Amino acid sequence: MKYAGKAVDYANRSTASAAAAVLAANTATKAVSDALLVEQNARKAEAETLEQDKLQAIEEVRLLAEIETKEVAAYQNKAAQAQQTDQATKDLITKAEQALAANDMAAAAVQGRKAAVALLNSRGAWTRQAAQFALSGSDDDVYAWIDLDRALAQGQDDRETTLHVATVAAPKIAAAAQGALESPDSKAVGDFLTGGMKRASDEDNRVAIIRILGSNPGRAVTIAANKALDLNTTEAFSRFFDHDYPEAIREDDAVRTLTLMNTGGAFTRAYAEVAMEGPTWMRRNFVNLVQYRTAQLDHDTATHVAAIRGAIAAAAKIAEKAQENAALASKAGAEARSAAAEAKEWAAKALDSAAKADDYAAEARRNADAADKSAADAKASASTASAAAATARGAARTANYSANKAMDSARSALKSSYSAQSSASSARASAIAAGKDAATAAAAATQARQIAAAKREAEVKAAAKAAAEKARREREAKTDPADSGTNDQINPNGTGADADEWWNDAGFYADAFNAISVGAGFLAAGCALASFVFPPAAAAAGFFAAVSTGASGLGTLFTGIEHGFTSGEFFESAIGTGLSLVTFGQSKWIGAADKALGGKLIKPVVGKIADVGEDVVSGATKVLSSIF
Known part of the structure; x- marks a missing residue:
């Protein structure tokens, strides 16, 4: 009975610590989700801005094309x-x-x-x-x-x-x-x-x-x-x-x-x-x-996008690692309370988060490689x-x-x-x-x-x-x-x-x-x-x-x-x-x-x-x- 109270106290502290870890991990995951949403909105805004500029430019250059046609006809007439x-x-x-x-x-x-x-x-x-x-x-x-x-x-x-x-x-x-x-x-x-x-x-x-x-x-x-x-x-x-x-x-x-x-x-x-x-x-x-200038813009944009997405993927890896650690802590707390079923669930969540972290790590590497390639392509386009x-x-x-x-x-x-x-x-x-x-x-x-x-x-x-x-x-x-x-x-x-x-x-x-x-x-x-x-x-x-x-x-x-x-x-x-x-x-x-x-x-x-x-x-x- 002497150590029973200590065990209960340990179990309670473990459970509290695990709950705090879960909260922190969820906060990190939410931050990653927000970052993904911001990145998607930024891409959408860029596309809309480019589309608006394109539509305005089309109206302007159509006028130039009309003027060209008239000027060519006038020139031919003057030449005659x-x-x-x-x-x-x-x-x-x-x-x-x-x-x-x-x-x-x-x-x-x-x-x-x-x-x-x-x-x-x-x-x-x-x-x-x-x-x-x-x-x-x-x-x-x-x-x-x-x-x-x-x-x-x-x-x-x-x-x-x-x-x-x-x-x-x-x-x-x-x-x-x-x-x-x-x-x-x-x-x-x-x-x-x-x-x-x-x-x-x-x-x-x-x-x-x-x-x-x-x-x-x-x-x-x-x-x-x-x-x-x-x-x-x-x-x-x-x-x-x-x-x-x-x-x-x-x-x-x-x-x-x-x-x-x-x-x-x-x-x-x-x-x-x-x-x-x-x-x-x-x-x-x-x-x-x-x-060649627009190709450079395209490559620069690709470099930026890959870098941002790579950073988000790296953050997501960290968040999933936090989720993994929180799940392991929760598993330990459940085991301390002799909650075998709950511990099993947390163990599964830890494995799932570990796998996601590995996936995000691979994604971060792919984005880094893509960013490097786009940067090289942008440099080549700039030279051209x-x-x-x-x-x-x-x-x-x-x-x-x-x-x-x-x-x-x-x-x-x-x-x-x-x-x-x-x-x-x-x-x-x-x-x-x-x-x-x-x-x-x-x-x-x-x-x-x-x-x-x-x-x-x-x-x-x-x-x-x-x-x-x-x-x-x-x-x-x-x-x-x-x-x-x-x-x-x-x-x-x-x-x-x-x-x-x-x-x-x-x-x-x-x-x-x-x-x-x-x-x-x-x-x-x-x-x-x-x-x-x-x-x-x-x-x-x-x-x-x-x-x-x-x-x-x-x-x-x-x-x-x-x-x-x-x-x-x-x-x-x-x-x-x-x-x-x-x-x-x-x-x-x-x-x-x-x-x-x-x-x-x-x-x-x-x-x-x-x-x-x-x-x-x-x-x-x-x-x-x-x-x-």
């Missing part, structure tokens, strides 16, 4: 009108020449002035200046323009264009340009621009196509590239880059986007769905860059995204390089054309002051212009020779002249770093460049060729659609010069230019959408230029519209 205008101008020139040859001076003066007015919108600086000079003078100046000055100006503009090509092209093309400029044949330069330039680019075109095939492109690009290589003609290569390649890229982008829409992670599927509803340039950006961004940046720099070189050429051509006009004006004024008649004054002006043109021709030959040598050295050194921070934007001074404020008299420049940019003419002639300076750049998909980027940039530049770089006019124009780098030249599509959305579209693109709000735009739209 431009062809008609060019032919009409040629007809006017022909009529003026025929009237002059027939000695019908009245008709020659009328037709000549009409033709000169039409050429005020010429892309050539010399042609435009000669037309302005003729229109500002007498009928005799118009006759001189019809007879000699127009052809002289056109020939000099062709030389300026050929020189520009030499400054942006690969060695063989630059050498061919130099040869055309140095040739005694009067048709050599014209032949180079109409066919020789393309023929000289055959080898570089062939290499570029082979590199494109080596980049593992889609089915459509592969078929188009192999077709061009099989035909192996200048025309086939030109058609590939001018038409077949962009079309094939669009087709492959749609196929790739659809595939990712069905096979990617949550972010990739959502962004792919948005891209499919948007304009063609958005799918290009998705395939070229954004898919970085490389894709570098490629996109290289394409943008190539486009900007072309625009900056066009700016260089435009400034040089304008300077020489103004000098020629000044000489002609002085000669005419001197002749008139000396009492000479209008015909003699006009002849003096023509002679002065010929002297200026001969001087410039010598300068052009020397510059082309230097450019060809520079292209050869850069090719041998495998140097890409476009790969410079200077070409991260379109600059007032082109590729130069000089700080001369030549834009102080910008009113005339602005009017001329905004009406018909001389630089845009050079850009159209040499933009695609710039990619062959350093062949790997040719494989940067989307580059060949970037011609309008530089034209837009030049217009923006001179808008800023005319109205001020802090003016509303400049900011409005600059927004379009900044976006054109993203859309590979199709800035108007986003610019119009920007206005339709209240002027608050895509701040990341233009944040360095103007303070544009971004709160109203979905995250998906912003990401799909940005390359950096």
Whole structure:
């Protein structure tokens, strides 16, 4: 009896301790259940947020797609009108020449002035200046323009264009340009621009196509590239880059986007769905860059989810271990009270909790392994995204390089054309002051212009020779002249770093460049060729659609010069230019959408230029519209 009371006391204490252990274990289990519920709700909230962003983005990009369709139709219509205008101008020139040859001076003066007015919108600086000079003078100046000055100006503009090509092209093309400029044949330069330039680019075109095939492109690009290589003609290569390649890229982008829409992670599927509803340039950006960013988001999310679930599983293991220990304690208490049946129940619960703890431990290990794999995949996606961004940046720099070189050429051509006009004006004024008649004054002006043109021709030959040598050295050194921070934007001074404020008299420049940019003419002639300076750049998909980027940039530049770089006019124009780098030249599509959305579209693109709000735009739209 002495120890009976102690046994009862021990049994009571054991039972109390076991009850406390059970309570603590149940609390731990409840905490794990709550954590699981929180985790599930978090995943649900994330999915709902992504879905809402996707739905908003789809509405936005559908508008962009509509704008793209309208802009493409408008462009095609303008291109057709431009062809008609060019032919009409040629007809006017022909009529003026025929009237002059027939000695019908009245008709020659009328037709000549009409033709000169039409050429005020010429892309050539010399042609435009000669037309302005003729229109500002007498009928005799118009006759001189019809007879000699127009052809002289056109020939000099062709030389300026050929020189520009030499400054942006690969060695063989630059050498061919130099040869055309140095040739005694009067048709050599014209032949180079109409066919020789393309023929000289055959080898570089062939290499570029082979590199494109080596980049593992889609089915459509592969078929188009192999077709061009099989035909192996200048025309086939030109058609590939001018038409077949962009079309094939669009087709492959749609196929790739659809595939990712069905096979990617949550972010990739959502962004792919948005891209499919948007304009063609958005799918290009998705395939070229954004898919790697969204893959990184998907992997990062998977890493986070696995880590959280692993932590919960580890906590659940601890809770089940607590349940096991509590059950063992309860078993001991029951045995102390000689409650055999209850002890048996607690023993079974202890075994069950032990088994659950082992299961949770295994689950924690699986989640840890999954987290490690997702983290590695995220790192790989980040690396791929970085490389894709570098490629996109290289394409943008190539486009900007072309625009900056066009700016260089435009400034040089304008300077020489103004000098020629000044000489002609002085000669005419001197002749008139000396009492000479209008015909003699006009002849003096023509002679002065010929002297200026001969001087410039010598300068052009020397510059082309230097450019060809520079292209050869850069090719041998495998140097890409476009790969410079200077070409991260379109600059007032082109590729130069000089700080001369030549834009102080910008009113005339602005009017001329905004009406018909001389630089845009050079850009159209040499933009695609710039990619062959350093062949790997040719494989940067989307580059060949970037011609309008530089034209837009030049217009923006001179808008800023005319109205001020802090003016509303400049900011409005600059927004379009900044976006054109993203859309590979199709800035108007986003610019119009920007206005339709209240002027608050895509701040990341233009944040360095103007303070544009971004709160109203979905995250998906912003990401799909940005390359950096």
